[in-house]
Every structure is written in C-alpha cells, then in structure tokens.
Amino acid sequence: MVELRGSHAQAREHLLTGLFGTYGLHTLDVYRRHGGYETLARALRELEPEQIQAEVKASGLRGRGGAGFPTGTKWSFIPKDIPGPRYVVVNFDEAEPGTSKDRYLVENSPHLLLEGIGIACRAIGSHQAWIYIRGEYDGPYGMLRAAIAELRGAGILGDRPFDSDFALDIQLYRGHGAYICGEETALLESLEGKRAQPRSRPPFPAVKGAWGRPTLINNVETLATLPWIVRHGGEAYAQFGTEKSKGTRMLSVSGNVQKPGVYEVELGTSFRTVIMELAGGPPEGREVKVFWPGGSSAPVLTGSMLDTSTDLDELARIGSMGGSGGVIVMDDSHCIVKAAARLLQFYAHESCGKCTPCRVGSNWAVRTFDRIQAGRGSAVDMQILDRIQASLQGGRCLCGLGDSAGWVIDSTVKHFRAEYEAHCLSRVCPTGECEFARVEAPAVA
Numbered sequence: 515m516v517e518l519r520g521s522h523a524q525a526r527e528h529l530l531t532g533l534f535g536t537y538g539l540h541t542l543d544v545y546r547r548h549g550g551y552e553t554l555a556r557a558l559r560e561l562e563p564e565q566i567q568a569e570v571k572a573s574g575l576r577g578r579g580g581a582g583f584p585t586g587t588k589w590s591f592i593p594k595d596i597p598g599p600r601y602v603v604v605n606f607d608e609a610e611p612g613t614s615k616d617r618y619l620v621e622n623s624p625h626l627l628l629e630g631i632g633i634a635c636r637a638i639g640s641h642q643a644w645i646y647i648r649g650e651y652d653g654p655y656g657m658l659r660a661a662i663a664e665l666r667g668a669g670i671l672g673d674r675p676f677d678s679d680f681a682l683d684i685q686l687y688r689g690h691g692a693y694i695c696g697e698e699t700a701l702l703e704s705l706e707g708k709r710a711q712p713r714s715r716p717p718f719p720a721v722k723g724a725w726g727r728p729t730l731i732n733n734v735e736t737l738a739t740l741p742w743i744v745r746h747g748g749e750a751y752a753q754f755g756t757e758k759s760k761g762t763r764m765l766s767v768s769g770n771v772q773k774p775g776v777y778e779v780e781l782g783t784s785f786r787t788v789i790m791e792l793a794g795g796p797p798e799g800r801e802v803k804v805f806w807p808g809g810s811s812a813p814v815l816t817g818s819m820l821d822t823s824t825d826l827d828e829l830a831r832i833g834s835m836g837g838s839g840g841v842i843v844m845d846d847s848h849c850i851v852k853a854a855a856r857l858l859q860f861y862a863h864e865s866c867g868k869c870t871p872c873r874v875g876s877n878w879a880v881r882t883f884d885r886i887q888a889g890r891g892s893a894v895d896m897q898i899l900d901r902i903q904a905s906l907q908g909g910r911c912l913c914g915l916g917d918s919a920g921w922v923i924d925s926t927v928k929h930f931r932a933e934y935e936a937h938c939l940s941r942v943c944p945t946g947e948c949e950f951a952r953v954e955a956p957a958v959a
Contacts, residue, residue, distance in 0.1 A: 572748025574760030579733030613840030808837020889950030
C-alpha cells in the first residue's frame, strides 16, 4: 500500500477520479484549492526536463489511448539536437465506439488535463500545445475553452508562468467528425488543415510531426496522470497495477449492464469485477455472451473469459488488447452476426479510402454480411469472410483501421463459429434477432 500525502491523497485505486464530484472542480479556483497546479509550478521552477522524464519512466506508465506503448520511452524519441520549436498534441478525438472515459475526465476536471499538458511541455522543451478534440464534444469543448481562458487570466499561460523562465501556450482545435483522426498521423494532417489520412512512416511524429517539427502525441488520460506521478514520484505510481502494467486506468463500461458508467480500476483487476460487480452485470436472467475489452477495435472475448485480467500484456497474450478502455458488454439475447455486421458498417463508412485492403475489404465484408442477414448465406460466404479478414490484417494498411475491421470478423467467427454456420448453412438465427429476407442484398458476381 502506498501512503499518499498532500491534498491529492485519495483511495488506492482512485488516483485520477478521487476528487471527481467535488462541487466546482472544473473551475480554476476550486481546482487550486485542492492542490491543483502546485505540481506544474514545481516542474517549471525546480525540475529539469530530464528529471520529469526520469519519473515518468520509473512509473511504468503506458499510453491509455490504444497501443499501450510506454510513455517514457515515447518521450525519449523526441530528438534533443534539433533546433527550433517542438510541439505537444493531445489526442482527444475519442470516437471509438463504446469509449467515453476521456470525455468523463474532462467534464469533471478539465484543469487536470491542462496541468498534465503543461508538465509534458516542460519535459520535452515545448512551448506550444494543441488539444485536438472530437468535433461532436460540445460540452468538453466549452469547458476546456473556459478553463484555458481562466489560465490566461491567471498568468499560468503565457510568458513566465509561476515566475519561471518558461513560456507556455495551449490551443484548442476542433475536429470535423472523422473517426480516422484518432490515428495520430491522420490527426496531424487534419490539424494542419489537410485531408485526414494516415501518413507513411518513417519519419515518425516524434521526429517530423506537426508542420514538420518534432511532436509528442499523447492521449487525454495519459497526460492527466502526470500530475500525480510528478507529485508523488514514479516509484510510488509503479506500486499500483501489475509487474508490467502499472497504475490505474479508466474504463467506460456500456451495453447490457445494469450500471453503465466510467470506472477507475487498478490494472490487474479482472473483467469479472469490472462487469459483474462494478457495472452490476447483465439484466436479471441473462448471461454475458461476449465483451469487447478495449473498444470496438479490440478482438472479442466470451463470457467464459470474464476472469481475464485488465493487465495489458495478458490481454495481448490471449489475442485481444486494452485499447481505448471501452468495455462493451453483450448478453445472450443478442446475435453476434448482427453485432459484427453493424461494426463492419461503421468501419466501412469511416475508412478514409487511402489503402486498398481497407477500402475494398471493409465494403466487401458489409456486402457479405448483408447477404447472410438476408437469409441468403452459404458455405461460400464463410470462405469469403475468412479471405476478407486475412486480407485486412497483418499490417497491410497504413493505420490500424483495416486490422480492426479484420479482427471483428476473425474474433467473432473464432468464438462463435456455430452461430455463423447456423446463419450460413441452416439459414436460421439462434437468437431470433435476424429477420431473414428483410434485406434484399445483391448477389456476388
């Protein structure tokens, strides 16, 4: 057990959300009364960038936006010998189906994110940060805009904040509704006013990012964790979680549960605890059929796998991932084929079209699922789905959207082949959800 000291002391598992619910926490005055910006002031006046980076590396913090890459290692990729400006960009384009944790964080404590951004800027020697926010997030956008205005008025943004020799500015940039902008290089293209499509790599954003300059891109939750780490120390943070997945993380739990919401848990907590205890489990008389452990992009796990840990490496070992932290639960009253079809429609619609496997493969998948749901499936369609998922996976696209579409097919067929065969061979839906012959799908040429 870590002894927490100071005004941020809170329950062991609530490092981020312990103060959420405090009246007026979104305002600068209340946030500062609870110790807010004390850590940023110390970072600007007393700590060298190398000291901050050392604490983050010692913490074992990994990205909370998708890939789970070690944050300290990512920071180390920013070159120190390139003169000129460098930037911090916040990925707040939270568009992954089933994910809302970053929105919840900002709606409760926008200044927690802004303080984390300031610390990251100090750590890499950046004086300019951008928050790229999902265009549909009207509420969080307004709250961040007001919070940034408060910081300007208090002199925390601008020249010499807290009487330091540092200059700091944070700007908001509103996205335009494209899911692809969650991919960091497509986000940079959009930020620069271009069409949002992934870039070829290398060069990576750390070397050549926004406007050709070294750029650090981090997720909202990742940055919001920095004030705690710098305040209490990386070693203190590393005492939470598991051997390789340190700390806590926020999970958005949605779907067929009685208490959907956002929960902060220590990494290593089982999904049984998250789904059955915290979120109340499925409705009475129903069982968990399947769940997505990390947003719609994560390969599915079955109800028999509820004891799986939220440890990022354990999820990778069994063929899934922690992803965006969106836990989607589906009970046994629903059809997995119908659910997969809806996700494929989403990915086909959101494909930017740059890569042929994704552009063509996702649309062929939609046509195949339409045919199956129309009661015209066959053994050939099972073979077609297998070929499509194989063509989408394996790094054939510039970003992960193609892989995600392939994982939908691959993981649902792997765990529910009998249900697919019932649709394609017997032309019946075991759950009764699919209304056969309802859709007149085109035949394959």
